[in-house]
Amino acid sequence: MNSSFCYSVLLVLFLVSSFEPQPLCGADPTDGFTPVPLTDNNLQLQRPYNVPLQDRYSNKNGVRTLWVYSNDKPFKPDSPTKPRTEIRIAGHDYSSGVWQFEGNAFVPKGTTGVAIAQILGAAEGATTMQLRMYNGDLKYYNSELVASNMYDKWFRVNIIHDVNGGKVTVFIDGVQKYVGKDKGKATNMYFKCGVYTQVGSSNYMESRWKGIKLFKK
Template identity: 35%
Template structure:
C-alpha cells in the first residue's frame, strides 16, 4: 500500500471513530436530560386554580410607591433598615408584602409564583404561610447572605444556595387538614414540614424583616390553587 492509500485509510478510520464517539456522547447527554426531566415534579397537577384578591402592606409613614411598584406583570417589593412596619404603633419589622385574601382553616391550598431575589437582601422573609398555634406563622422562606444567597426555612433547613439574581419557581402546598407543608423550588420537592398548629391561614410574599441595608424581591406569575394531591 502506497503512502497516499495509507493516508486515505487512516483518515477514514479517524473520522469513523470520532463520529462514533460524538454519537455516543450525544446519546448519553440525551438520556441524562430525559432522566432529569422525568424526575421533575409538577406541583400543580390535579389542583384547581382559584381566583384571589390581595392587598399590599408597606411602611405606614410613607407613600406605598416608595416601597412597592407593579409593572409589566411584576410586583417589586423593597425595604431599608430602619423602615417602619405597616401601621402606626405596630412592633413588627419593616415589610413590603402582598397579602393574599385567601383565609382558610382547613383543606389543601397551594401558592405558586416566580421570585427574583436581589443580591444583598438578607435576614428577610420572602414568602410565608401565615397562621399557627405555637407561632404566628406556619412557615417562612427566608433569604440569608451566605453562599451568594441561601434560602432557608426560617433560620433552619437550607433549601437552596446561589439564589441571588435569578428567577426561581416557588410552590408551597399546605395540607391544613393533616398539618403538613410541602416546599418546592424549581419543581423539586425541598422539604416537608409540620405547620405549627391549627389557625386561620393565608399566603404572603415580598420582603419582611431585614438584617442588611436593603432587601428587594420581584414576584410574577403568582397563582392560588386548591384541593389537589400533596407531596408528589
C-alpha cells in the first residue's frame, strides 16, 4: 500500500469524523394550505376617527407601522371600544373551514397592554382570540404565555383557526406555541393586526408588520 493512498484514506476519515449533521427542519405551518390572494383593498385601516391616517399609520418599503395613544378616540364616533390602529383583513370573512393568518411583527420596547393580532367574531364574546403584548411577553389574551422576550426584534406569526374543529393554533417563528379551543362559530369572522388598547396599556403603543398573508384549506 503506497503512502499517497494511505494519506487519502486518512483525509477521508478526518473529514467524515469532523462532519456535524444539521438538524432537519420541521414542517412549515402553511404546508397543505392554499394561499388566498390579497391586495391593498383587502387590508382595511381602522384608526381613531378624528385624526388623519398618516398620523397613526405609515407604509414604507413594505413595512406597515401602526401606532395609537391610550387617550385616542375609538375608530368611529359611536363605538364604545378602546383606541386602535389596526389592519382588518377584508373580503375574506369566514364561518367555516380552516383559515390561517401569517405576518412578520415587530414591537418596540415600552409598548404594553395591547392586542397586536386578533380574530374577530365568536359565539361567545366579541373575539375568538387575541395575541397581546405585556412587558415583552406575548400572551393569549392576558393569561397563557405564548412567547417571551419579544421586544425589538422581528418574529413570524402564524395563527390557524380550525372552525369546524373548534381550535386555534399559534406558531411563532415556525414553532407551535399555543393550541386551544375557540369560542364557537360566528356568522362573520376575520383576522386583524396592529395595536388595540387593553387594560393596563402604555400611553404609546406601536407594532410593525410586513409580509401579511392569508391561507385556507
